[in-house]
Amino acid sequence: MINLLLRTWSQTIQAFLPVIVALVWLRRQDDEAGAGAVRRGLIGGVLLTPLVGLWFQHVARQSQLEASLAWTAAGIALTALLASARTFAGVSNPRRISSIARTALVLAAIVLIVRQTMEVAVVAWVAVFELRSSEAILATLGGLGLGLGVVVTYVVAGRAAPPAVVAAAIRAFGVLYLAQATLYAVHESAESGWLPFSSAVHAATEPYGPDGIYGPLGSGLVAVVPLLVGIALNGRERTSKSAAPQPRRLALATLAIVLLSAAFAAFRHHQVSDEGSGFSIPANSSGGATAVAAPGSILFRGTGLGQGYGLLASAAPGGAPGIAALACERIAYGGGRGLCLQAKRALFTTYRAVLFDSTLTASRTMPLDGSPSRARVSADGRVGAITVFDTGIHSYSATTFSTITLLIDMTTGERLGNLEEFSTWRDGVRIKAADFNFWGVTFARDPTTFYATLRTAGVTYLVRGDLALRKLTVLRENVECPSLSPDNRRIAFKKRVGPASAPWRLYVLDVDSLTEHEISTEHRSVDDQIEWLDDRQVLYGVPRPSPSAVSDVWVTPVDGSAEPRMFLPEAESPVVVR
Numbered sequence: 033m034i035n036l037l038l039r040t041w042s043q044t045i046q047a048f049l050p051v052i053v054a055l056v057w058l059r060r061q062d063d064e065a066g067a068g069a070v071r072r073g074l075i076g077g078v079l080l081t082p083l084v085g086l087w088f089q090h091v092a093r094q095s096q097l098e099a100s101l102a103w104t105a106a107g108i109a110l111t112a113l114l115a116s117a118r119t120f121a122g123v124s125n126p127r128r129i130s131s132i133a134r135t136a137l138v139l140a141a142i143v144l145i146v147r148q149t150m151e152v153a154v155v156a157w158v159a160v161f162e163l164r165s166s167e168a169i170l171a172t173l174g175g176l177g178l179g180l181g182v183v184v185t186y187v188v189a190g191r192a193a194p195p196a197v198v199a200a201a202i203r204a205f206g207v208l209y210l211a212q213a214t215l216y217a218v219h220e221s222a223e224s225g226w227l228p229f230s231s232a233v234h235a236a237t238e239p240y241g242p243d244g245i246y247g248p249l250g251s252g253l254v255a256v257v258p259l260l261v262g263i264a265l266n267g268r269e270r271t272s273k274s275a276a277p278q279p280r281r282l283a284l285a286t287l288a289i290v291l292l293s294a295a296f297a298a299f300r301h302h303q304v305s306d307e308g309s310g311f312s313i314p315a316n317s318s319g320g321a322t323a324v325a326a327p328g329s330i331l332f333r334g335t336g337l338g339q340g341y342g343l344l345a346s347a348a349p350g351g352a353p354g355i356a357a358l359a360c361e362r363i364a365y366g367g368g369r370g371l372c373l374q375a376k377r378a379l380f381t382t383y384r385a386v387l388f389d390s391t392l393t394a395s396r397t398m399p400l401d402g403s404p405s406r407a408r409v410s411a412d413g414r415v416g417a418i419t420v421f422d423t424g425i426h427s428y429s430a431t432t433f434s435t436i437t438l439l440i441d442m443t444t445g446e447r448l449g450n451l452e453e454f455s456t457w458r459d460g461v462r463i464k465a466a467d468f469n470f471w472g473v474t475f476a477r478d479p480t481t482f483y484a485t486l487r488t489a490g491v492t493y494l495v496r497g498d499l500a501l502r503k504l505t506v507l508r509e510n511v512e513c514p515s516l517s518p519d520n521r522r523i524a525f526k527k528r529v530g531p532a533s534a535p536w537r538l539y540v541l542d543v544d545s546l547t548e549h550e551i552s553t554e555h556r557s558v559d560d561q562i563e564w565l566d567d568r569q570v571l572y573g574v575p576r577p578s579p580s581a582v583s584d585v586w587v588t589p590v591d592g593s594a595e596p597r598m599f600l601p602e603a604e605s606p607v608v609v610r
Contacts, residue, residue, distance in 0.1 A: 036171040036422070037178075039242070040152055042251035044179025046212070047148035049255060050109065051077075051141045052183050053205050056190030057116060060198050069134035073141025077149065084146045085153025088466075095223040095464055101147040102217035108140045109210040116202055152176065154466060182255050189259055197262045205258040212250050215240055223455070225462060324354055325365060325390050329609045330571075333360050335583045336602030344372060344392060346609075347600060356392040361404040365607045366475075367413020369442045373404030373420075385418055387445060396445045401436055406472050406513065406561050409442060410479035411610065415499070416442045417473030417482070437470040437484065439499060449502060451484060456495065458506035465489065472513035472561050473497075476520055483514045483523060492528070494541075508546055512536070513561035515570070516543075518610065524551075524562040524570050524590065538562065538572070540590045552592040563606050565599075573604035 051074050058067040088094065156172050190198060219241040222233035240246050325331060329348040334340040334355070344358040360372040372386040372394070383400040385407075402420035409416045422434040439448040451470035456463050465488045472485040480499040485492055486506065494511035495504040514523045521543055526536040527550075534557035541548045556574060563571040568589055575583045583604040588596035600606065 036155065037175040038248040040155065040172050040175025041179045042175075042242070042248040043148040043152050044176050045182055045251045045255055047077075047145045047152075048074075048180070048183045049186060049205075050105075050112075050144050050209055052186050053190075053202055054112065054137075054141070056187070056198065057202050060190070060195055065134060066137060069137035070141050073138040074145065076138065077142040077145025080142065080146055081149040081153050084150040085157065088150040089154050089157070093224070094466065095220050096226075099217055099220035099224050099226065101143065102213055102220055104143055105147055106210055106213040106217055108144065109206055109213055113203070113206040113210065116199070116206065186255075186259075189262065193262050193266060197266050200265050201258040201262040204261045205254065208254045208257055212254055215250070216242060223464070324348075325368075325370070325392055325609050327609055330585075330600065331363055331365050331370070331607040331609060332585060332600055332603040333363055333605040334602060335581070335604050337582065344388075345603070346392070347603075358386060358388060358392065358394060360386075360605070362407040363605045363607055364407035364409040364416065365609060366409035366411050367442075369409060369413035369416075370607075371407045371409055371416050371418065371442075373400070373407050373418065375403060383420065385440075387416075387442060398440070398445050405435065406437075408473050408475060408561075410475035410482075411477060412479060413442055415448065415475065415479040415482075416440045417475070417484075419471040419473070435469045435471045437473060439473070439482075448499065451497070451504065454497065454502045454504050456486065456504045456506070458493075463488075463506075470495075474514050474516045474523070474561075476516060483516060485512045485514065494523070494525070508541075511541065514541075515562040515564060517564050517567055519567050521567075522590070524564065526558055526560070526562075530557055533557075538570070538588075550592075551588060551590055553594065554586075554588055554596050560604075563608060565608060571599060571606045571608070573606070 051070060055067055055070045055074070058064075058070060088097070152172070156169075160169055189201075193201070215237060218227070218233065219237040221227050222230040222237065224230075227233050240250060324346055326346075326348060329346050331344065331346050334343050334345045334353075340353075340355045342359045342361075344356040344360050344363060345353050346356075347353045358372045359374055361375050362371075362373040364371040368390040370388045370392070372388060374384050374386060376382045376384075381403075383403060385398050385400055386394045387396040387398075388394045400418065400420050402422040404418075405421055406419035407417065417437065417439055419435055419437045422436050437451045439451070440446065441448055451473075452468055456468070467488050469487045470484050471487075473482050474484070475482045482497045482499065484495055484497060484504070486495045486504070487493075491509060492512050493509055494507045494514055496507055497504050510527055511523075511525045512528065514525045516523055523541040523543060525539055525541060527539045527548075528535045529537050536557045536559055538551040538554050538558055539548050540551060551570075558572050558574060560572045560574075565571050565587055568591065569587055570590055571585055571587050573583045574586050575581075582602055584598050585600035585603045585606045586596045587599035588594065
């Protein structure tokens with residue numbers, strides 16, 4: 033949930049800080065008419081936020097709207113910069129603004145606020161009324177509260193600083209805000225396809241955009257740098273004892289905002305660091321046989337109620353299972369490298385991914401923002417895929433849920449992309465919606481090509497992905513958790529055909545013709561991402577009847593020539609070592 037908190041914090045700063053800066057500027061110029069107009073715009077923007085958020089949730093072309101509003105914000109910032117330059121160029125008593133200018137100030141304040149708060153409203157609505165997730169609600173409220181704390185800090189600093197310091201700080205803020213708004217406008221325009229070479233521009237600006245890893249950092253710089261400029265210039269303005277308390281108040285305000293930004297920087301560092309996650313990296317050991325990743329063996333998660341529960345284990349034909357000391361919720365392996373998704377359950381449950389080698393020894397970790405759901409590693413071991421639930425709802429059978437699906441470099445642990453950052457195309461038209469969710473990645477022989485599930489507007493689709501182009505193409509409906517066969521000719525998947533209590537049946541899709549057939553011998557509802565044992569048989573986990581918490585791995589031929597049979601008792605998340 034840290035991403036949600038950071039994004040809400042960033043959006044709150046972008047929404048309210050330019051309006052507060054304008055209000056401070058006008059009040060310091062004794063322009064009560066202008067300040068009153070900005071206040072009315074501030075109140076109006078807040079009151080309109082729920083309605084605009086509801087409207088935004090149903091806009092078909094959201095990226096175009098976001099691009100238009102970003103360009104508008106950049107234009108407002110440029111106009112304000114020019115106006116402030118004229119005002120602070122020696123004019124001691126600026127003329128009062130006209131009624132038309134006051135109306136423009138009201139509208140500008142409303143646009144600047146709702147441009148960001150409409151997205152916060154959408155997230156808050158989903159968290160409270162659809163997901164009913166306490167984690168999402170707290171993350172949203174926390175980001176909003178911390179962002180408003182930054183705004184209050186600016187109000188205090190603006191009242192305390194001398195006029196010349198305020199002027200310099202406002203100019204610094206205006207330049208930085210203009211740069212950020214312009215960057216966002218270019219990014220959203222590229223996403224809308226308005227610019228030449230839009231795909232390349234979008235990919236280049238994605239890390240710095242509103243959803244990128246450095247987006248909140250940009251908002252932090254916009255907030256911190258102007259106050260640091262004020263601190264640097266304030267000493268030159270102290271000419272009397274009466275001015276002495278002002279720098280102290282300004283210093284305290286600046287210190288507060290710097291510490292706040294440093295806290296968020298620490299959060300971001302925690303997200304990309306291998307240390308400080310609260311877990312230890314265990315060695316490959318157990319009380320029994322040692323697990324191995326030998327060709328032809330099966331890696332799996334033990335579900336038996338005993339010493340090996342939840343641990344990574346291996347089994348070879350005719351051999352006894354071996355156990356490693358890695359506790360895993362989901363397991364994936366390929367090309368000598370593996371993924372183990374973990375949950376550390378305590379007062380606050382935390383999650384991480386552990387990368388391990390062919391000896392099943394952990395080599396690197398990375399924190400995760402939600403509970404583990406799916407994992408896959410390409411056949412050559414170069415690329416991994418991780419899906420987590422980003423809310424308190426941990427089931428694909430729920431009517432509303434949110435997922436995060438990341439592609440990572442299995443050698444370095446570096447993030448290669450979030451599937452929500454990729455462009456998505458259907459019938460030659462680029463599509464985007466606020467409710468996009470992706471999960472269930474499966475890789476082709478070339479790991480730059482993959483398949484995954486997309487859900488939007490209550491419908492699931494099979495998409496083919498191109499990692500090099502950061503592009504997803506919709507192929508067909510009602511395909512979940514695809515799994516590509518070793519020969520890359522067929523995709524096994526679960527299809528929603530039954531009632532809500534038992535919705536899924538197993539199907540196989542021909543990659544070339546996109547024709548499908550049911551695995552007719554398996555009549556149970558299977559909620560798993562299938563693993564191919566070979567080119568004609570598949571493995572999948574099936575829970576035992578309640579109240580048992582044990583699952584077993586079953587095998588069945590995809591042509592329906594034999595009944596399913598238990599393959600590994602007390603096991604789930606099977607992976608064939610090829």
